[in-house]
Amino acid sequence: MNPFLLATSIENWIDSASFWPLSVLPAAVWAAIIHTTLVGLFFGLPAFVFIWAERKVAGRIQDRLGPTRVGGRFGWLQSLADGVKLIQKEDLAPNAADVMLFRLAPYIVVIAAFSAFMFLPFSAGLVAVAMDAGLFIALAVLSLEVLGIVLAGYASGSKWSLFGGMREAAQMVSYEVPLGITVVIPVVVAGTLNLGEIGALQSGGIQNWLIFSSPFTFLAFFVFFTVTLASNKRAPFDLAEAESELVGGFHTEYSGMRWSFFFLAEYASMFFVSALGAILFLGGWWTGFSPLDNWLLSTAQSSVGGDYLLRVFGMKILMVKAAILVFVQIWIRWTLPRLRIDQVMTTCLKYLVPMSCFLFLGAVIWPLVLATTIGQTSIWSPVGDRMPRSRRSGEPEVSSEVEGDETAMNRWNSRDSLVTVGLSTGEAE
Amino acid sequence: MSTVLFVIYALAASGGALAVVLSQNVVRMAFWLVISLSSVAGLFFLLGADFVGATQLLIYVGGTVVLLIFGVMLTSSGPYGTIKSQPAEVVQAGIIGMAFLALVASTVLSVNWEANEVRLAHANDHAEHGHVHEVSEPESEQGYNPEESGNTTRSLGTALLGVRFDKDLSLESEDGSNHGHTHGNHEVSAGYLLPFEIVSVHLLVVLVGAAYLARAKRRVDVENA
Numbered sequence: 001m002n003p004f005l006l007a008t009s010i011e012n013w014i015d016s017a018s019f020w021p022l023s024v025l026p027a028a029v030w031a032a033i034i035h036t037t038l039v040g041l042f043f044g045l046p047a048f049v050f051i052w053a054e055r056k057v058a059g060r061i062q063d064r065l066g067p068t069r070v071g072g073r074f075g076w077l078q079s080l081a082d083g084v085k086l087i088q089k090e091d092l093a094p095n096a097a098d099v100m101l102f103r104l105a106p107y108i109v110v111i112a113a114f115s116a117f118m119f120l121p122f123s124a125g126l127v128a129v130a131m132d133a134g135l136f137i138a139l140a141v142l143s144l145e146v147l148g149i150v151l152a153g154y155a156s157g158s159k160w161s162l163f164g165g166m167r168e169a170a171q172m173v174s175y176e177v178p179l180g181i182t183v184v185i186p187v188v189v190a191g192t193l194n195l196g197e198i199g200a201l202q203s204g205g206i207q208n209w210l211i212f213s214s215p216f217t218f219l220a221f222f223v224f225f226t227v228t229l230a231s232n233k234r235a236p237f238d239l240a241e242a243e244s245e246l247v248g249g250f251h252t253e254y255s256g257m258r259w260s261f262f263f264l265a266e267y268a269s270m271f272f273v274s275a276l277g278a279i280l281f282l283g284g285w286w287t288g289f290s291p292l293d294n295w296l297l298s299t300a301q302s303s304v305g306g307d308y309l310l311r312v313f314g315m316k317i318l319m320v321k322a323a324i325l326v327f328v329q330i331w332i333r334w335t336l337p338r339l340r341i342d343q344v345m346t347t348c349l350k351y352l353v354p355m356s357c358f359l360f361l362g363a364v365i366w367p368l369v370l371a372t373t374i375g376q377t378s379i380w381s382p383v384g385d386r387m388p389r390s391r392r393s394g395e396p397e398v399s400s401e402v403e404g405d406e407t408a409m410n411r412w413n414s415r416d417s418l419v420t421v422g423l424s425t426g427e428a429e
Numbered sequence: 430m431s432t433v434l435f436v437i438y439a440l441a442a443s444g445g446a447l448a449v450v451l452s453q454n455v456v457r458m459a460f461w462l463v464i465s466l467s468s469v470a471g472l473f474f475l476l477g478a479d480f481v482g483a484t485q486l487l488i489y490v491g492g493t494v495v496l497l498i499f500g501v502m503l504t505s506s507g508p509y510g511t512i513k514s515q516p517a518e519v520v521q522a523g524i525i526g527m528a529f530l531a532l533v534a535s536t537v538l539s540v541n542w543e544a545n546e547v548r549l550a551h552a553n554d555h556a557e558h559g560h561v562h563e564v565s566e567p568e569s570e571q572g573y574n575p576e577e578s579g580n581t582t583r584s585l586g587t588a589l590l591g592v593r594f595d596k597d598l599s600l601e602s603e604d605g606s607n608h609g610h611t612h613g614n615h616e617v618s619a620g621y622l623l624p625f626e627i628v629s630v631h632l633l634v635v636l637v638g639a640a641y642l643a644r645a646k647r648r649v650d651v652e653n654a
Contacts, residue, residue, distance in 0.1 A: 098454070098456070098457070100457070101456065101457065101460060104460070106487070108463075131479050131582075132477045132479070132480075132581070132582035132583055133480045133483050133581070133582040136480065136483045136484075136487070136582075137479065137482075137483040137486070139487065140483040140484070140486040140487035140491060141486060143486075143487055143492075144486065144490055144491055144493035146491065146495055147463060147491065147495055147498075150495060150498050150499070151456070151460065151498065151503075154456055154498060154501075154502060155456070157640060164501065165502065166502050166503070169495055169496075169498065169499040170499070172495070173492070173496065173499070175494060176491075176492075193582055206433065206480060
């Protein structure tokens, strides 16, 4: 991973645009500022919107109005009022606490939730760190969030917090197993861990989305969604902060900004796993309506800067999909009652793990079954054909669907040449 | 820039390790262990070994340390468990540590770094990236969206199945020190899939055995009662 990775992309863009001549160092500084601001917005803005949505949806589901006053009729600015209130509060640390760990724990949570966004492609090529192991690293970083919560529970010096932390640790360690397995299912179909490539693969119509690739991926999406509810400690799996039994769970002793850090991180990772689900299963940044995608691509290529606008449009689509998933998470929270801790563990170990193993096995066998029955490895067009592997010898030029996706195309071309050379030298002997 | 980051990560890794040894509070030890292990993951990222770094984060920091803290929480008798070492233990651990340090130092000193740097510079067109490549990579190679510089996942996956693009492609043009194999991959290893499976089945057996032992004790208690 190049340390200049963040800086160089904007730096090169400024260079190529050449309307704003800058030397290298200021450009790098500007790039760092712009990227940090953008990623920061993706950390902060979903929390801002979803906290309001949470209150509003909760109100509506419980036959109340929810916030109505702050910022107009619908209470748009309720989150801002909450934030101002939280900033004013005193930063307390209880006497019984292990003060160093108590103060550090919220930062671990925030850093983990925040840095996971580095690996999330918002659109074709719109990703801070594009890597082959992107999905793997994103999950690894996201799993660090647990550590902060467990430390917070332990360091608070309170029994409520300790119980919350213990529940969180037990729950997360178990739910990481089905999460990992369900995430691998679309990876098996796509044949890559690179989130950008998984997204690019689902271009074309809605039937190309990986959720519709086989009955197993269809079911895997719902298992994935259930597991992400638990891994974000959302109801009905929010045992770590069950206020009816544990006061506040792991954050009982926290106040002010440190308390709100936990919730910023929770809403940010809600958005993150929803966006991840949208990329893995729900077509990423594609609309799912191929004439519309094709029209957008053709207009984008004919206009100045259209390529960039197209990427931004793809980002909007991804965010809409993720927001819908977040809405479903909120909806479930205010509809279903909380499980008991033993029920949470049973759900995971006795139902979700075997289910995800079965789905994984099915998704692996599915192409073989199709190959023996209908002669191709997927029902609709073979998955590999949708990848922009153009300029390979003997294959036709790139199809219009994927032409806009230049970065993925270049990446694929470079890799394909490597693979082709490797295979051909092997065969030549 | 890489050097600065390397120094930061290396200092954090060794400082965290020292703090693990010197601290007496068990959970703080775990926290310092997190700092140390994450910095090692950072070093892996810096060397372009993304997959190994992510594995380090996922398994050690996200898994092992969480389980460690969980175990401390479950078993600790007081509010903050502490460990105080006996002087004899300090002496024993010190001797073992010094012996290991001597072993590592002698290994480091016996490596011919010059030759390796030359070899890595030769091989830097291909999937395996060393730190030499990282440093010497010209900035102009970065595109609009820079190519990922640690593309190790695919190489690792193919190596698991016995296909070594790095060896087959990059070293064949060098001298005869290549154990005689020329083009193609018909003389490379059979892959790491079988060892990997053996190790994972072994781990599974250990897990089942541990679960069985823990369970049997409880069953005996029930029968006695």
